[in-house]
């Protein structure tokens with residue numbers, strides 16, 4: 001038998017998704033059961049404010065809040081803060097930033113001491129899009145915002161920035 005954590009997304013109708021998260025376990029040959037731990041309906045009828053890239057969906061609730069609140073609202077919805085892992089994902093997030101014309105916090109934070117930035121899930125940053133001369137906070141700017149040209153800036157975490165989640 002095997003068990004893996006998974007999430008299954010069903011697109012129900014235009015701009016609406018059902019998101020199941022749980023444990024996929026094989027019970028006998030050819031049969032698997034999904035034990036669902038969480039279930040969310042993402043009803044995002046927002047006229048193109050959802051972007052699908054590969055396995056990810058990016059979406060905004062349009063709210064501007066500090067980093068901790070943005071992360072919390074994404075997690076409550078069954079996702080996390082948008083974290084671009086490549087140019088294509090960065091462009092998709094940028095599309096939302098441009099629609100709202102607001103800077104957005106990304107799911108990236110500076111480590112406690114090292115001056116290194118990493119994804120909020122602890123994964124290393126293999127893709128970055130720093131604006132010239134950034135990051136420049138030298139430990140005083142622990143969060144990362146996306147500008148309206150798609151480039152990144154390390155920034156304090158207590159500002160109000162557009163919430164963009166990934167699912």
Ligand SMILES: [Ca+2]
Nearest residue numbers: 136137153154
């Ligand atoms: Ca900076």
